[in-house]
Amino acid sequence: MATAQGAAVRGGSARGFDARRIGAALKAGVRDPLFAFLIVGGGFFAAYAAVEASRKPPVHYSTEVKRALVDEFQTLAGRKATAADEAKMQKDFITDELLFREAIARGMHLTDGPTRKRLIDKVRYLIAGAPAEPTEEQIVNHYSENLKRYRAEPKTSFSQIFFSAAPKDPAGTLAALNRGDAVAGDDFWLGRDYPRYGDSMVRGIFGQPFIETLAKAPTGQWIGPVRTPRGWHFVRKDEAIAPALMPYSDIRDQVRQDYMMAETEGTIDREIAKLKEEYDVRIDR
Numbered sequence: 001m002a003t004a005q006g007a008a009v010r011g012g013s014a015r016g017f018d019a020r021r022i023g024a025a026l027k028a029g030v031r032d033p034l035f036a037f038l039i040v041g042g043g044f045f046a047a048y049a050a051v052e053a054s055r056k057p058p059v060h061y062s063t064e065v066k067r068a069l070v071d072e073f074q075t076l077a078g079r080k081a082t083a084a085d086e087a088k089m090q091k092d093f094i095t096d097e098l099l100f101r102e103a104i105a106r107g108m109h110l111t112d113g114p115t116r117k118r119l120i121d122k123v124r125y126l127i128a129g130a131p132a133e134p135t136e137e138q139i140v141n142h143y144s145e146n147l148k149r150y151r152a153e154p155k156t157s158f159s160q161i162f163f164s165a166a167p168k169d170p171a172g173t174l175a176a177l178n179r180g181d182a183v184a185g186d187d188f189w190l191g192r193d194y195p196r197y198g199d200s201m202v203r204g205i206f207g208q209p210f211i212e213t214l215a216k217a218p219t220g221q222w223i224g225p226v227r228t229p230r231g232w233h234f235v236r237k238d239e240a241i242a243p244a245l246m247p248y249s250d251i252r253d254q255v256r257q258d259y260m261m262a263e264t265e266g267t268i269d270r271e272i273a274k275l276k277e278e279y280d281v282r283i284d285r
Contacts, residue, residue: 128267131260142259155196157239161185163232177222
């Protein structure tokens with residue numbers, strides 16, 4: 001019995017000794033700087049994982065998505081979807097979603113012009129939607145508030161004699177024209193006479209400096225030569241028509257479209273003002 005009790009005492013002592021060693025080891029470990037580093041590092045890792053999880057929400061093939069894809073398939077195919085069809089729908093959905101997210105991660109929405117434009121247009125539509133059909137009063141008011149926009153551009157009637165190279169005797173040619181003599185010149189693709197051409201049309205053919213010269217030219221008298229990128233021109237202004245207000249009845253559809261566009265832009269501007277408060281907008285000066 002003494003032997004058994006001694007063994008029990010020795011066993012208890014051994015177990016007590018082991019507990020004391022373990023406790024001492026834990027205390028030493030807690031005091032070790034490496035232990036603190038591991039605890040802090042683990043906390044950072046957990047925080048990083050949480051942030052990444054919030055940044056990258058899971059690709060969720062929900063029952064609602066599945067039902068919508070199956071319904072669309074059966075409508076287009078005219079038959080019930082098989083298990084193989086549903087498996088392919090699932091695979092395609094996940095593939096497309098992952099590729100889309102990878103495209104965003106690579107910044108393709110920032111560097112791919114057409115993709116960027118489509119996304120912008122889509123969000124503009126989501127924000128503004130389709131504007132409500134305006135009343136006649138609203139259209140008329142828009143017309144009256146923007147009369148400068150609805151003035152027809154100046155028009156000019158003129159004739160020209162064209163030379164592809166600098167004329168050898170410009171003074172003699174000009175004098176002959178003003179005497180009423182016939183001067184051949186070179187062929188020009190739009191001919192010699194331009195009845196009531198708007199400034200925008202003249203600008204597209206001859207350039208802005210030509211318009212400015214034509215505006216200062218006396219009516220019924222040949223001037224020139226006037227140099228343009230196309231060549232040399234002797235010009236006679238026959239008629240100048242000042243800009244005039246276009247009648248409302250003639251441009252009602254245009255005014256209606258302008259009003260609806262203005263309403264859309266107003267909605268977008270208000271939303272952009274809110275978004276500027278959410279994003280860091282920086283402008284270099």
